[in-house]
Amino acid sequence: MLDRLDPPDRAKLTAAYHAMQFVEDDMRIGLGTGSTAEWLVRLLGARSYLEGLRVVAVSTSERTEALARSVGLRTATLEEAGWLDLTIDGADEVDPVLSLIKGGGGSLLREKIVAAASERMVVIADDGKRVDTLGAFPLPVEVVRFGWTATRKLIEDVLSSTDLDGSTISPRMKDGARFVTDEGHYILDLHLEYIDDVDSLAPRLLAVPGVVETGLFIDIADTAVFGFASGEVHELGADGETRRLDPPQDERMQRILAQLDIRG
Numbered sequence: 001m002l003d004r005l006d007p008p009d010r011a012k013l014t015a016a017y018h019a020m021q022f023v024e025d026d027m028r029i030g031l032g033t034g035s036t037a038e039w040l041v042r043l044l045g046a047r048s049y050l051e052g053l054r055v056v057a058v059s060t061s062e063r064t065e066a067l068a069r070s071v072g073l074r075t076a077t078l079e080e081a082g083w084l085d086l087t088i089d090g091a092d093e094v095d096p097v098l099s100l101i102k103g104g105g106g107s108l109l110r111e112k113i114v115a116a117a118s119e120r121m122v123v124i125a126d127d128g129k130r131v132d133t134l135g136a137f138p139l140p141v142e143v144v145r146f147g148w149t150a151t152r153k154l155i156e157d158v159l160s161s162t163d164l165d166g167s168t169i170s171p172r173m174k175d176g177a178r179f180v181t182d183e184g185h186y187i188l189d190l191h192l193e194y195i196d197d198v199d200s201l202a203p204r205l206l207a208v209p210g211v212v213e214t215g216l217f218i219d220i221a222d223t224a225v226f227g228f229a230s231g232e233v234h235e236l237g238a239d240g241e242t243r244r245l246d247p248p249q250d251e252r253m254q255r256i257l258a259q260l261d262i263r264g
């Protein structure tokens with residue numbers, strides 16, 4: 001099964017397929033951003049084509065919105081949809097108590113708003129995203145463009161006053177220019193290596209003038225689904241317990257993957 005995909009994509013698709021099964025008819029769902037979330041969007045598109053699944057989808061980025069429309073999902077703004085039943089999104093790191101680093105794709109602000117407006121947030125990721133301590137992945141911080149160098153200096157001061165002294169900060173670049181988010185802001189990537197005290201760092205960063213949001217998602221995710229290239233799935237719950245599930249090998253999966261043009 002899934003042999004045509006490389007191992008990272010097999011793991012991402014496995015997680016997305018498992019989480020897709022939480023989606024039911026008539027739900028209002030938040031769609032995340034990134035390579036894992038894109039598998040989810042494609043799977044939902046295949047399900048709506050094959051099984052007539054009806055959902056209203058709110059996207060966390062322009063890119064996800066374009067993909068959702070292209071696979072035939074009914075999309076809406078968050079204002080139109082109101083409160084959401086479920087958001088499914090990727091992550092860059094997930095710790096044992098479901099704290100996350102997000103924003104590797106630059107969509108952390110919309111992602112956090114959409115997740116916060118949802119009854120439930122399910123994270124989907126390949127097994128490599130699971131960590132004991134957050135911070136090896138650079139922490140994205142979204143800042144307004146006006147005076148961003150002053151904002152960076154103030155963030156440096158925050159880091160200097162903690163045990164994160166010596167960390168470096170780099171403005172996110174894309175194609176030789178500064179990366180600009182869908183909301184028109186810059187991203188500063190904080191190279192911290194480890195974050196001992198996630199709970200105290202987040203509010204200190206948010207208190208800096210010019211900081212719009214950080215990629216630290218604390219007490220937001222309810223479940224994380226980790227996919228493995230073997231097809232195995234681990235589901236981490238809010239209680240810290242991990243459930244191990246075998247690869248689904250049913251006919252339905254084959255039909256849906258065939259619709260995505262992935263055959264076993």
Ligand SMILES: O=C[C@H](O)[C@H](O)[C@H](O)COP(=O)(O)O
Binds near residue numbers: 032033092101102106
């Ligand atoms: O801004 C991007 C998001 O937070 C992504 O969900 C995160 O970077 C994970 O992306 P991927 O699934 O491509 O690893």
